[in-house]
Amino acid sequence: MSQPVDLSPLQRELDNLRLQLCHCNNAGTCLGCQGVEMLRQQATMIVSAASQPVLLQVAQETQAKELVKQVQEMQARLLADPEAARALEELLKYFQEPPQETNH
Numbered sequence: 001m002s003q004p005v006d007l008s009p010l011q012r013e014l015d016n017l018r019l020q021l022c023h024c025n026n027a028g029t030c031l032g033c034q035g036v037e038m039l040r041q042q043a044t045m046i047v048s049a050a051s052q053p054v055l056l057q058v059a060q061e062t063q064a065k066e067l068v069k070q071v072q073e074m075q076a077r078l079l080a081d082p083e084a085a086r087a088l089e090e091l092l093k094y095f096q097e098p099p100q101e102t103n104h
Contacts, residue, residue: 005047031087
């Protein structure tokens with residue numbers, strides 16, 4: 001990878017997604033804000049790691065595995081909390097397909 005990767009289109013889309021999902025007036029405390037920020041950090045980490053020489057990529061693989069483990073632990077904690085589980089259900093509604101209209 002010889003040229004820097006431009007993440008600005010992705011950053012704009014993540015900003016738009018955050019605006020749609022935010023329930024805390026951009027205080028960064030709701031699941032929508034925190035989830036989008038996690039995605040932003042992951043994208044930056046992936047581009048940074050993939051841009052490194054292969055030997056550094058191998059060394060960073062351990063860090064990536066640790067991040068995945070932390071995300072899985074966070075998901076487990078969220079799902080164990082009834083209030084967070086309800087918030088997650090609300091969040092997932094944004095990603096479901098709209099119902100198909102039928103003409104009779």
